[in-house]
Amino acid sequence: MLTLKKIKMVKGEIRVPSDKSISHRAILISSIAEGKSVIRNWLVSEDTKATFNAVLQLGVKAHMKGNEVIIEGRDYLFNEPSNILDAKNSGTTARLLMGVLSTQDFFSVITGDESLRNRPMLRVVEPLRQMGAWLDGREKGNKLPVAIRGGKLKGISFFNKRASAQVKSALLLASLKADGITEITEPYLSRDHTERMLRLFGAEITQLEGVDGHIVKIKGGQKLYGCEVYCPADPSSSAFFVALAVLIEGSELILKDVLVNPTRDGFFRKLKQMGAHIEYLNLREISGEPIADIWVKGKGRLRGINVGEEDIPSVIDELPLLALIMSLAEGTSSVRGAQELRVKESDRIKAVVENLRSMGAKIEEYEDGFYIEGVEKLRGAYIRTYKDHRIAMTFSIAGLVADGETIIDNPECVSVSYPDFFKDLERLTHQT
Numbered sequence: 001m002l003t004l005k006k007i008k009m010v011k012g013e014i015r016v017p018s019d020k021s022i023s024h025r026a027i028l029i030s031s032i033a034e035g036k037s038v039i040r041n042w043l044v045s046e047d048t049k050a051t052f053n054a055v056l057q058l059g060v061k062a063h064m065k066g067n068e069v070i071i072e073g074r075d076y077l078f079n080e081p082s083n084i085l086d087a088k089n090s091g092t093t094a095r096l097l098m099g100v101l102s103t104q105d106f107f108s109v110i111t112g113d114e115s116l117r118n119r120p121m122l123r124v125v126e127p128l129r130q131m132g133a134w135l136d137g138r139e140k141g142n143k144l145p146v147a148i149r150g151g152k153l154k155g156i157s158f159f160n161k162r163a164s165a166q167v168k169s170a171l172l173l174a175s176l177k178a179d180g181i182t183e184i185t186e187p188y189l190s191r192d193h194t195e196r197m198l199r200l201f202g203a204e205i206t207q208l209e210g211v212d213g214h215i216v217k218i219k220g221g222q223k224l225y226g227c228e229v230y231c232p233a234d235p236s237s238s239a240f241f242v243a244l245a246v247l248i249e250g251s252e253l254i255l256k257d258v259l260v261n262p263t264r265d266g267f268f269r270k271l272k273q274m275g276a277h278i279e280y281l282n283l284r285e286i287s288g289e290p291i292a293d294i295w296v297k298g299k300g301r302l303r304g305i306n307v308g309e310e311d312i313p314s315v316i317d318e319l320p321l322l323a324l325i326m327s328l329a330e331g332t333s334s335v336r337g338a339q340e341l342r343v344k345e346s347d348r349i350k351a352v353v354e355n356l357r358s359m360g361a362k363i364e365e366y367e368d369g370f371y372i373e374g375v376e377k378l379r380g381a382y383i384r385t386y387k388d389h390r391i392a393m394t395f396s397i398a399g400l401v402a403d404g405e406t407i408i409d410n411p412e413c414v415s416v417s418y419p420d421f422f423k424d425l426e427r428l429t430h431q432t
């Protein structure tokens, strides 16, 4: 349990830990490549360690020193694991691993913690079956544990209707060992780190716009070569500090080295539309990804906005935090088309509505989002995190701007993406 109270202001500079999505991919793509890779500024967290430990169980030789990882790639020649692979709380680990393991002519089983064992897997299992792999699990393959026996695969054409980057990435990682071409179409472009990193490792990938949305095409049989990958600061982790600065007038922060890939920076763009003062400085590209230092200044109350289906992929993990900001903005706001929030580490729509209401917000629940009428103040409350890191961090920010005391249950769940979150928060809020 953690108790938080209102603070006056936040000022300073911070480089938050590296991007979780890129850190998972760096391990997996280095492992399937040939030769040595060096991963710099890797995120050391519970989720990414689950991916790291899984590849060790497949026979990959990897060495971690601080946040640098050196990996000897296996060029898709892995060992049959002698035990179950544990993805713990990490959806990305489970789903991307399924793609890699579908290429392997051996038996493997993936499981996870209680939350992950309740999350849907058929979205990945079905297309991988279509490609020719054998997968089965609880509820006809929809729930972990899932067993896999991979082997000879063929390329498929697949419509990724949920615009899930985990589904797309699993198929791309499998496609390199499939006969022919794999083509994935999605209604809105989901995060494209896998495409960018596969290119960095030497693959040829075509991306184009079609009538049904964004298309990615890849030819099987291509070889990847180990290289150096730099992991930038996570925009999803940076978002909590940006939120704090925009919610408290007079605050000013610089967030260093943040990934500003357009498939990920929807939160910052939405805040600007709400009237926030945010600028990208020193925009540059490293390891195929755009990076900037973000300057943010708190300058009074923001205006409500509507967020629709097309906006969702680039802001999906920040929606709980955006809901908090909307609840303190002038006028009304809404989020629609975000039903995927119900199948994350917790039912994030329920968790947001319940906790914001207990703090005095005016919020109505939709099946696929929420409707919010801004209020001037929130009051401290007892917060149920459902052991979901994004809920714990969102309501810690809420606790620092609300009147009275806020109590967070299970604050330690932040360790899946940001183990030192509370230390960093304390440092920045005590400098002022």
Ligand SMILES: O=C(O)C1=C[C@@H](OP(=O)(O)O)[C@@H](O)[C@H](O)C1
Pocket: 020, 021, 022, 092, 163, 164, 165, 166, 167, 169, 191, 316, 317, 340
């Ligand atoms: O590919 C990834 O790294 C992720 C994709 C998203 O999930 P979906 O693929 O389920 O949309 C996101 O919510 C998750 O935090 C990380």
Ligand SMILES: C=C(OP(=O)(O)O)C(=O)O
Pocket: 020, 047, 089, 090, 091, 092, 093, 317, 344, 345, 390, 417
């Ligand atoms: C949804 C998330 O991650 P994952 O799906 O990898 O568990 C997240 O980090 O918000």
